[in-house]
Amino acid sequence: MAKIPVCPKCKNKLSQISYYWPEEILHEKQYKEKKWFFGENFQEELELGLENMLKYHCFNCNNSYTEDFTRVVEQNYNEDRINNAKKYIEDFIEEVANKEINSMNEKEKKSFLGKPQYQHFGYGLYLRNKYIHGKKFDMRIDADGMSHQIFDRIVEKINIKKDQ
Ligand SMILES: [Zn+2]
Secondary structure: OOOOOEOOOOOOEOEEEEOEOOOOOOOHHHHHOOOEEEOOOHHHHHHOOOOOOEEEEEOOOOEEEEOOOOOEEEOOOOHHHHHHHHHHHHHHHHHHHHHHHHOOOHHHHHOOOOOOOOOOHHHHHHHHHHHHOOOOOOOEOOHHHHHHHHHHHHHHHHHHHHHO
16 A cells, blocks of 8 residues: 655645445544544545545645645544444445345245355345445445345344344
8 A cells, every 4th residue: 555645734644535334444443543534525526536536634734635636625524424424324224124024924034044144145136236236325335245234134133033
């Protein structure tokens, strides 16, 4: 990985801007340590293309910069923004898991009992096609990771129900 540059205005060490979910990248701890900044207006930024996307943030001046520093945008660190995006994704996973479980018959539900992790080859793909592709989130998501999260949620819910 390339060395992270310093702010051209105040010489503070810049943080990378992350537009990406899930948590492997957006560790809570790193976020608190200001090692990255939550990319605002993700969709609009993405449409600008990689070269014009904001890449670095200065927590000292609240400026965000493109890689070549030709574009500067002032934006503040906002805890609510990340929490809202996370909550939206969390609610989405919950909603899809419930929808899927409600559409299953008893035999299908049984196939999710125990730890069925890799028995459902096509299922992740089905979840991605049906619910995730083409959907816009306020953060960039990894469709593969998200389909796993939904799968795990379904397994968890079906197994909890069984124990009641
Ligand atoms: Zn600065």
